[in-house]
Amino acid sequence: MSKKWLPWWVHRQLERKRRRDAVRERDGDNCWRCGHPMRFGPPYNRGKAATIEHVMPLASGGTSALSNLRLCHVGCNRHLGAHDPAQKERMRLVR
Numbered sequence: 001m002s003k004k005w006l007p008w009w010v011h012r013q014l015e016r017k018r019r020r021d022a023v024r025e026r027d028g029d030n031c032w033r034c035g036h037p038m039r040f041g042p043p044y045n046r047g048k049a050a051t052i053e054h055v056m057p058l059a060s061g062g063t064s065a066l067s068n069l070r071l072c073h074v075g076c077n078r079h080l081g082a083h084d085p086a087q088k089e090r091m092r093l094v095r
Contacts, residue, residue, distance in 0.1 A: 020052060023069045032070035033080060034093045049074050057082040 029037055031050075038050040053072040056062030059082050072080065080088050 016052070019064065019066070019069065020050060020071065022066055023052065023071050024050070026066070027071060031073045031076050033072050033076035033091065036073070038071060038073060047073060047075055051077045053077045053080060055085050055088060057084075060084065 024040070029040070031038055032053060037048075039048040040050055050071045051074050053070045053076075054062045054064070055068050055070060058064075062068050080091060083091070
């Protein structure tokens, strides 16, 4: 059987979903920073939607390994920015 050809961006979306689902299975449905529940399906609320946070930022040499990934709200992820892991840990609202 031959595989159906898909555009590159479809493969990228599928990979993101696979990583998000793996992190969700490991950590649950709450935001890593604030601890509030996230939205994973429609209706999509931009403030409550789940995004992937890199604890060690890619810009600082971090990877996309599951051990470096956490789920955060869009706003929480933006707030954490490209700080180092120790600073991000201090910025968490949940202990």
